[in-house]
Amino acid sequence: MKKRAERFKLYEYGIFAAVTAVTVIVCVCLGSVSVPVSETVSAIAGAVRGLFTGVAPPETTNASVIVAVRLPRVLAVALTGASLSLCGAAVQGLLRNPLADASNLGVSSGAAVGAVLSIAFGFSIPGLFQAGTMMSAMVFAFLSLVLILGLSYRLDYSLSTNTIILIGLIYTMFASSVTSLVVTFAGSKVQSIVFWMMGSLSGAKYRDVVVLAVSLAVFGAVIFRYARELNAFAIGEDNARNVGVNVERVKYAVLIAVSALVGVCVSIGGSIGFVGLVMPHAARMIVGPNHRRLLPAVTFSGAVFLMLADLVARTVLSPRELPIGVVTSFVGAFGFVLIFYQTRKGR
Amino acid sequence: MLSVSNLTVRFGDYTVVDGVSFSVSPGEWLMIVGPNGAGKSSVISAISQAVPYTGTVAFGGRDIRTMKAKDVAKCFGVLTQRYAVGYSFTVEEVVRLGRYAYSGGFFRRGEEDAERHVDDALRLTGLEALRHQSVLTLSGGELQRTFLAQVLAQDPPLLILDEPTNHLDLVYQKQIFELISRWVREGERAVVSVVHDLSLARKYGTTALLMHKGRLVAHGPVDDIISSEHINPVYSMDVRAWMVDLLSQWREGDEA
Numbered sequence: 001m002k003k004r005a006e007r008f009k010l011y012e013y014g015i016f017a018a019v020t021a022v023t024v025i026v027c028v029c030l031g032s033v034s035v036p037v038s039e040t041v042s043a044i045a046g047a048v049r050g051l052f053t054g055v056a057p058p059e060t061t062n063a064s065v066i067v068a069v070r071l072p073r074v075l076a077v078a079l080t081g082a083s084l085s086l087c088g089a090a091v092q093g094l095l096r097n098p099l100a101d102a103s104n105l106g107v108s109s110g111a112a113v114g115a116v117l118s119i120a121f122g123f124s125i126p127g128l129f130q131a132g133t134m135m136s137a138m139v140f141a142f143l144s145l146v147l148i149l150g151l152s153y154r155l156d157y158s159l160s161t162n163t164i165i166l167i168g169l170i171y172t173m174f175a176s177s178v179t180s181l182v183v184t185f186a187g188s189k190v191q192s193i194v195f196w197m198m199g200s201l202s203g204a205k206y207r208d209v210v211v212l213a214v215s216l217a218v219f220g221a222v223i224f225r226y227a228r229e230l231n232a233f234a235i236g237e238d239n240a241r242n243v244g245v246n247v248e249r250v251k252y253a254v255l256i257a258v259s260a261l262v263g264v265c266v267s268i269g270g271s272i273g274f275v276g277l278v279m280p281h282a283a284r285m286i287v288g289p290n291h292r293r294l295l296p297a298v299t300f301s302g303a304v305f306l307m308l309a310d311l312v313a314r315t316v317l318s319p320r321e322l323p324i325g326v327v328t329s330f331v332g333a334f335g336f337v338l339i340f341y342q343t344r345k346g347r
Numbered sequence: 348m349l350s351v352s353n354l355t356v357r358f359g360d361y362t363v364v365d366g367v368s369f370s371v372s373p374g375e376w377l378m379i380v381g382p383n384g385a386g387k388s389s390v391i392s393a394i395s396q397a398v399p400y401t402g403t404v405a406f407g408g409r410d411i412r413t414m415k416a417k418d419v420a421k422c423f424g425v426l427t428q429r430y431a432v433g434y435s436f437t438v439e440e441v442v443r444l445g446r447y448a449y450s451g452g453f454f455r456r457g458e459e460d461a462e463r464h465v466d467d468a469l470r471l472t473g474l475e476a477l478r479h480q481s482v483l484t485l486s487g488g489e490l491q492r493t494f495l496a497q498v499l500a501q502d503p504p505l506l507i508l509d510e511p512t513n514h515l516d517l518v519y520q521k522q523i524f525e526l527i528s529r530w531v532r533e534g535e536r537a538v539v540s541v542v543h544d545l546s547l548a549r550k551y552g553t554t555a556l557l558m559h560k561g562r563l564v565a566h567g568p569v570d571d572i573i574s575s576e577h578i579n580p581v582y583s584m585d586v587r588a589w590m591v592d593l594l595s596q597w598r599e600g601d602e603a
Contacts, residue, residue: 006443096433232444234434238397238427239494243501244420244448289434 008287008296016300020078027074027307028066032318035062043067076204077310077324078303079212080269081279083220085302086295087258088276089283090223093230093291094254095165096237101277102262105168105255109175110144111137111266112197116179119193120186134211134267141263144171145255201269201310201324208268215264222257223295226250230291272306272325274332279305281336348372348537349394349423349505354402356389363389365561366402371505373535376528378542378552378569382582385558387541391509394539395425406505420448423505424498426491428513435481438493442468442478445500461500468500471526488519495523499530506530508540512547524551545586549573557581 029040043063087102094100102108117123118136125131148167156163179197186193201208223230229250232240241247265272282305283298306324309331313322349371356364364386371377379387393400396411396419404411406422414422424445432441445468446461469475472492477485482493491511498506506527512520528551531538542548548555548569555572557564559581565572578586 006440098433228444228447228450231436231440232447235432235436235441235444238395238425239444239497241397241416242395242420242425243444243497244417246416284434289436290440 006290006292008293012287012293013296016297020300020303023304023307024074024078027077027311028070030311031065031070031314033062033065035066039063040066044071047071072206072209073201073204074307074310075209076201076212076268077306079209079216080201080265080272081275081306081309082299082303083212083216083261083265084272084275085279085283085298085305086216086220086223087261088302089280089291089294089298090226090230090254090258091276092280093234093289093294094251096234097165098281099277100165102258103172103271103273103276104165105258106144106148106171106175107141107168107259107262108266108271109172109179110147111141111259111263112271113144113175113178113182114138114140114263115196115267115270116182116186116193119196120182120189122189134264137267138260138263141259141266142256144175145259147171149252149255195323196270202314202321204268211264212268215261219257219261220299222253226254227291227295230254230295231289234289234291270323270325272328274328274336275302275306275309278332278336348375348406349539350403350405350408351390351394352403352405354390354393354400354404356386356393356398356400358398363561364393364400367556367558367561367563368402369556369563369566371537371539373504373537374531374553376531376538376540376551376553378540378548378555378573379558380542380545380548380555380573381558381564384560385581386561387558388509389561390558391425391427391507391539391541394423394507417448420501420503422503423507424501424503425507425509426495426498426511427509428511432482432490435483437479438474438482438485438496439465439469439478441482441493442474442496442500445497445502448501464500464502468496471499471530472496473522488515488522491515491519492523495526504534504536506536506538506540508538510541510543513543520547527551545573545578546590 043066114136118133123132287293287297309327392398552569555569
């Protein structure tokens, strides 16, 4: 095996960023109506220039579609993919379990309960569109985490990862039954709840992009801050403690950051499965398990994967659109089996 | 160096370690011995802060519960028998984690020194040729040496070992004990280790602590403690006669 660099190098950031940027352009170009790359780039550049100069770019139909509809959607998808993949990598490292994901912890299910309650009962914050759903999802994600950690602590002082996963799985089942109960009594809201539960970012707006970007910048920075500690956890919690990691503090910080990121993503895009589970495995095959390299790689590759999944969702049966969660689960399930077999063979 | 006083570990209503006290000085290799269920590994777990306990564990006069995790790691390194790595880290990546306690926060100062310590640890444990190999491909002995190298890279004055050669063949057993024996003789260093093999304890230890059913039975120079007088009542058998019998069987086989 060749020597692996300890950190992600500048040129590697460049390569991953370039691939992500190209994917953004491709996904914005393609759709029910395909727009040439030059026109797409020019429309985006005009809109960006307009932001700084205050001069509105010349309006064409294609430019409007690109700037007002496709770009915010593609950016929201990219940020959601990056966030969910980053959370998956963090949780898999923290719990030393390659099958762990934010959904295993019960955080996604908790956020979903909050969002479904909000949609069913029409919680809203005056003047802020969808803020009620978002706040409700975040609050329930946090409360779920507090409940899971509290129960785990009652059972096991050391908050061992096995206990957290076990309680998380039990909580996931409980949260799913609560969601089903709410759906049963949701009346006319059933259709919008079901569509939301399958995951969709089709109506994403720039305000969603801003919220996703800010949450990724803030909570993602917390996870990146603990990259080295996640390496120690990925080898074993006892080993992490022995080399000097403050295991309780790191565990709380990473889990809170993950629950906040997942809460935001779930409230905006619904439950999108498999991204957080599969992408860390794929990225690990490219850059290795060292989290100082894995976290940047998985952030970019998660964004690329979800953008491509969204492209398939809106073009494969055009003009009909599939929920993005269907595509990620379909591709993810096959991809995961493939990765699992290759990893086992590679041992 | 290390001072443990009135250490008690309880799991629910069950007391696994009951008021154990001892201290360790530089140059000492303390062997903690006793039959299964004596509480030996629980003493190690309590010292390494992996289980809740009452009593005091102090290093250099400071209660380690008042110290930061990184400072504790600079005082002692812990090598256990339970390692199962799930991801394909390289040997070098695992060993480098031993320098975590010396990394300086967000800007990661102190990394220049890390390379030297990592190289030294890999050389001492004979792992230089495997440094870029995935730990998933290592044998049990190589994996145990990898974690020993991590502890050596940590460069603490005290090593705490919980049956470090359990499940290893005689070659690796000898290699690891010889290596630690050389390490403890260099500078102001000490070792506390749990061992089942009383012959190994007598050969390498300077002092011994005999435990039975969570309690300290005897503590003192290794030759005094690992003697028929102390050992036989605890193990409920004539240990020396059994060892001699085993050896004589082996000699007869060898001669045949």
